[in-house]
Amino acid sequence: MKTVTLIFAVVFCLRAYAPAAALELTYWDFLGGGDGIRMKQIVEEFNKSQSDIHVNESTLTWGEPFYTKVHTAVVAGQTPDIMTYHLSHFPAGVSTKDLRPITTEELAAAGLKADDFQASLIQRSLEISKKYGGTDQLFGVPLDIHTLVLYYNKTALAKAGLVGSDGKPAGLDSLDAFTKMLTEAKSKTHLIPISANIYSQDPASLWRIWYTFFKQQDGDFVKDGQFSFDDVGKQGLKSLQIMADWSKEGLIPKDTGYPSMVALFTAGRADFMINGNWEVPTLVDLQKQGKLPFEYGIVAFPKLFGNQETWADSHQLAIPNNSKTPATPEKVAAALKFAAYVVKQTTWAGGGHIPAYLPVQESDAYKQMSPNNQYSVQAAQDVAFEPTLPIFGVGGPTFAPISNFLVPAVNGQAPVESSLKQFTAELEKFQKQQQ
Amino acid sequence: MKTDRFSVLGLVCTAMTLVLAVAWLFPVYWMAATSVKSDTDTIVNPPILFPWPPNFDAFIYVIQNSPFFRWYLNTVITSVSVTFLCILFSLMCAYALSRLEFPGRRLLYAALLIGFMIPFATMAVPLFMFMTRLNFVNSFAGLIAPQVATPLAVIVFKQFFDEVPRDFRDAALIDGANDFKILFGIYLPLNWSITWAMSIIIFIGAWNNFFWPLIVTNSTPMLTVPVGMTQVQSAYGVAFAKICATGVLASIPTAAAYLLFQKKVTQGVMAAAGLK
């Protein structure tokens, strides 16, 4: 009994330490790895730079568990004061009333206004606000844009004569040229042409590539504001077929998990890697330590079809909607002050992301950041956000059918046409259930 | 048990046993070996079987970027509390079921058996909502409370208490003892092995519990080791050494505890099945 009392006493003391009279903000994010380190750094600097607000950061698991926790927190009435949130999950979050709208006045009090941010982001955000929230206010402060980029092994490609005089790979102007170049690269460099994450346990990467192909052929899931499957069977089918063909010809690997994909490229065993810009710091660090056995380059994702649109998403800083104990004006002001601080840092761009805050995006410091400047200008123009439907987005129900039907199709374990049909059928089922 | 004859077959069997034991331990060894390699060394082929000298970068990264020691503390507090409360309450309840008359006795026992068959995950949602109302979310109370009432210990203790001769209790009653004294003075001492065994089993179960802490915790400092380690996993870059380092850190406590209390664990579990 004594030991138990002692244990409880210790626990109580641990929980009871109270800092000075600063306003405490609870901040939830899902950022791990390099991004997590950067965000932690920003939070520490914020806390040090002033003594009115103290931010307590908690990192939760990325993806569906995060959004489930947010939803249960909202229902239970025990929410954080500010959190990261994907733009692609806004349709779902706004329609289930998990997010609290931010008024123009509140933004102004923190020194921000909508015009300060990348126009395409704000436009998309407001579309969602209107369609799902019935308001013309924003539901989040945009922090960044992250998108797919093409990493390449300059050394290996140059040896095979596949690098142009501008230092960029050849064959980036059409699908045929690209495929031809990949085949040539395979035979000349004896490396895996593209390292990609095609794995049923982690369908996000495959989805992003497929979606990019889909959008580059002008495919769309939303027509006239309604969910439409017309294009899935046409452009969608073609996209899937191309990826399956690439896999069959050994141009992309089968069944490769995320860490394996990065490992294959950084070990010099692949010519290209199609991945998000967030791996940029990995390459920068490895090169600095002299552990990268080749010279690397990055370009914005090429125009393989009719346009150069590329999958993109955005990290936003949002305020959860707590109807049981609504956020006080002081807390909202403090949260937005913190958000303003975060978006004005160039630290975050060190993670390879494109800053959403225009003064940072257009600053000299950012423009000179290498290797970001190899891709960021073009990539910022090519952004194609996920369909504005609640079933899509990070942690949405669509990840399951992608994993179950599209991944095996690309891996050659299931026929392409029937897989796509099953995929579409699942999406239709979800859409019906949402109503 | 078997006669000790020297035979080729015997030698082969022993060799096979050793090979199997090595094979069984190999995955654990491999995880530890990978954790002390540099990131680039983890992916060379043919693989490096005996990394030397050990490289602790992965460990440093993991410890610097996650509150692993806080997680250890949380898990210790939770597991010890759960074990203590569960064993204590189970002993009391099992004794009553075994030796005392009361209405609803059969019903209670049946409820315990059914409860054993209900998967915990099925009640996660209502349990979480209940925790919210009690304000137990993201707290030790929330972690500990649902894990205390495990039917297994009661069922096992009752079986063992049934085997104790009734005379002991009857004699003690005549001497003026009450049931509490009998339970803690006679029945418990007679059943130390199984109590130890169940304590260790409950402790391991509580320590390794993954799903419930995942649901009821909300903040990084409140996580337990099994849940916390899945977060460190989302490291970018070539992550194999870091993933394995996390695994090693997460395994050390229970593995060490087992190796220290080996004899008690095995004797206890064996006594459990032996006396059945």
Place this chain on the structure above:
Amino acid sequence: MPNLSPAPVPLAVPPGEPNRPERKRSKSSRTAWVLIAPFVLFYVLFLIYPAIQVVFLSLTNSDIAGQGRLIGLANYQELFSDQDFWAAVWHTVYFVILTVVPNTAVGFFLALLVLRLKRLRLLILSAFFLPYVLPVSVVTNTASWLLDANFGIVNNLLGTNTAWFGDSTLAMPSVALVTIWWTVGFNMLLFIAGLQNIPNEYYEAAALDGASQFQRFLFVTCPLIWPVTTLVLILQLILQFKIFDQVYLLTLGGPSNSTMVVLFYMYREAFQQNRGGYAATVAIALVVIIVIVSLVQARLLRVKPVR
């Protein structure tokens, strides 16, 4: 009036046998209440109450927050014609087939091997038991790493690129294999205890009768180890039907739904599709299945009904 009988009382006394006078019965009732109170309190609050809520939820169309309205048995009707649910049941049965008997058999086999040793016994026993004390997330991490399609040492040694968890035919057996590696130690211990309990006299008598080692195994060991075998089989059956953590951490129900087990299906319906009511229905169906299967198994193994 003393209520002691000096004659030896049989050890196995069925409950509810009255042998005390009224007055003592009510006193023992009160003591009993006090003794069972703490456990029953926690049990009712944190197991019975949520379980009842699950039953109630299954009759509604609630989302995961419990907000919805009563719809009677509509969820159950949907469940009956839900192809995905029945597929999940089949996958779970498949998993059970892959684990229950093999895990028991391997446990028995390892117990036999361990008991042959004298000096190395504790060491070898620890080797087989060690995985059992590891948390499931460590076990799945280790398994994913060893079986990685590109960099895993298993594939390196075999010279292949097999995706153990990415191939729809291999995924479930791989999960089963990992589960067996993880949990067999416990079964092994139970078998060791059971085997050690077989009195040596039986073997000596059989040897005197001229039985060979194999015959002694068949006619002495096997029948006498049967009660422990029964116990292990019953525990394994209930345990493996409840599989969830390994699927959540290794395969997320894929690929192509090949590892979609009932509990994971319930989790998906609750947390991804936000259908709390329907998920509750799935949960109840699973419990019913477990109870039925356990009873059938108990009957088949001719276990006496529990006292």
